[in-house]
Amino acid sequence: MENLVNNKTMFENIYKGKKVLVTGHTGFKGSWLCLWLKMLGADVFGISNEIYKAPNLYEAADIDSQIVSHIADIRDLNKMTSLIKNIQPDFIFHLAAQPIVKLAYEEPVDTFTTNIIGTANILEALRVLNYPCIAIMITSDKCYDNVEWVWGYRETDQLGGKDPYSASKGGAELIIKTYFHSYFKKNSSVKIASVRAGNVIGGGDWAANRIVPDCFRAWASNEKVVIRSPNATRPWQHVLEPLSGYLRTGQLLHQEKIDNGEAYNFGPPTDKNYTVIDLIKALANDWDADNKDILNVEDSNFLESGLLKLNIDKALFDMQWIPTLDFDQTAIFTSEWYKNYYQKLTDQDSLQFTTIQIEQYVRVAQSKDISWALR
Template sequence: MIGFDDLKEFYKGRRVFVTGHTGFKGSWLTLLLEELGAEVYGYSLPAKEGELFSILYPKPPIYSFEGDVRNYEQLRSLMEWAHPEVVFHLAAQPIVRESYLFPRETYETNVMGTVNLLESIRHIPSVRSVLNVTTDKVYENNDMEHHAFTEEEKLDGFDPYSNSKSCSEILTHSYQKSFFNEEKEENGQRVLPRISTARAGNVIGGGDFAKDRIVPDAVRAVVQGQKIGVRNPYSVRPYQHVLEPLLVYLEIAARQTGFVKGLCKEKFSYEQGKRFEGYYNVGPSVEDAITTGELTDLFVKFWGEGAAWENLSEKNAPHEAGFLQLNTNKVRRTFQWEPRYTVKDAVKETVAWYKAWSEGKDMRKFSVEQIRHFFCESHR
């Protein structure tokens, strides 16, 4: 696995386009890319006051643009102007329960938004590497205990959110084979971009304020002096700190261009990068796939005084998978990757962020310090 300095060697000075950069994961990715010296162009719905992007960037960065991935003309026009080399697609409607309320909008954003992005890339010759970020919920899940999904298993998410992400996976690889395949080149006029997808487990970390996610719900409860209500305490999920998958995303996008640490840009082997193109599960070690109740126990432990939780299971709640675990052998083997944090470490870092936030600290500075700590030698 390459480290911070290796990533900086690749990303410094590169034009990187990020959809969904104002979201939780997108905000962390934007900050991380800036620390690596990249020139970041963000395209997303407006940042909401009080959410992570607004906390990290009280004044929006110069290349932060408001827009909807459903608007093809606007998206393509901006991408043509930015002429990026690397593209990360994170824009999505990401909440399962929201998808039951707004299924059409969920499919429009998660499916047609991906089509619009890939269709734009067809007309932008500067693009060399694309990563579509989906979810661990893309698989057909029959709640088999102790079964960890491999990348080759059937894609058929149950709810509209999960299913829309299954569709996003399928259409991404259709575009890759149909329009970005080397055999489709004509007269050697263009080096086509490499395209991969990443299926990440449930991420936690400082700055997530979304509805219907366990950590944000827990923070809101303890700050208001209330018990934490847990809807599905026995559901098993592959929880991981947000920086874990971001590190993998950055490496996939770099390596599929042919990047090898220690080589200057002029010596990248684009042909060698082809072998990194594909689809990857990104999740914690098997022993760190725990129940939501166990995760909440860790949150209560690290928060300390005033934190407690109660079981609020709902008999007639919309369906959500009871057991979900990923087999990550492929990404471990391909990139010599190992998680840097245990789930205990992840919760500890997450609670530390929210406590610092509640105390009014400089959260951009604190977040950068957490990035540096994540990359330090003790976690290699």
């Protein structure tokens, strides 16, 4: 994998030869991150409690053959401490979570224990071991107490939520803050950052009750799409956008160019608002199918926010991070991946096509002189 991009200077080569642990590595975002880290020359390790039922990107791209994988539950403190002690990672990207809003309503306690106690266990293992490590703790835009205002939430805005999923992410943020101020702020070898993003889309996501996988599953079977909230606005972004932010955060924290213990938002520009319907139409434009009809079914069984935006000024100011893709490019990247998978339009397998999309994304970033893509 490394020789595909060995002439690149992404993130100033900070990950080359480093041991990087990704929790939740078998998931959608974790799989993309593992591939990108391999392309950056990192030695990648993963911890997840399961490999999701096929289809999934982790198996489709044969990621298991390229990293050292551990199947374990992040709610098991002793296991987390043992694994981190044995791996001795230079970097940790903590993505392991219960990520589905609807499932959180059905299984709130499992959601709380996974998202809150699991986060605490990773930080506790680092506290006990206390050797040099950069830990990027990934939560969600839904960690904020959403009051449906029209401007983007800043990192200093109130945390919390009215639904189980949002509450679990707000709770995880409080755990991160507590560990930083109590243990990692002074005289510690551990440096941490909290990073927040939401409504990430891209190829290889097959999770239930998510609009993009629901669309392509339906279209691939020539069926109608069932949606809940057609006019809900979300900060849609391609999966590589927040991942570039997470990697940038790890780079600058390692180089001591940003402060320990800070929080950062990653999302699209706040002046661009797109609804669920906007997204579906954009995805459908690049998909050749006989039936793109939308069947709108309102689900009144649980609360979902109508408007949610993030303010990304802090990432711009501290890290010179800006989004790489616009909304149309995001839709095209996503549709093209699923077209390659379902319609077999090329002879490239999922690993090759995913790798190509990472390289395409990097080239777009370089053409825009975005800081992380340049020396």
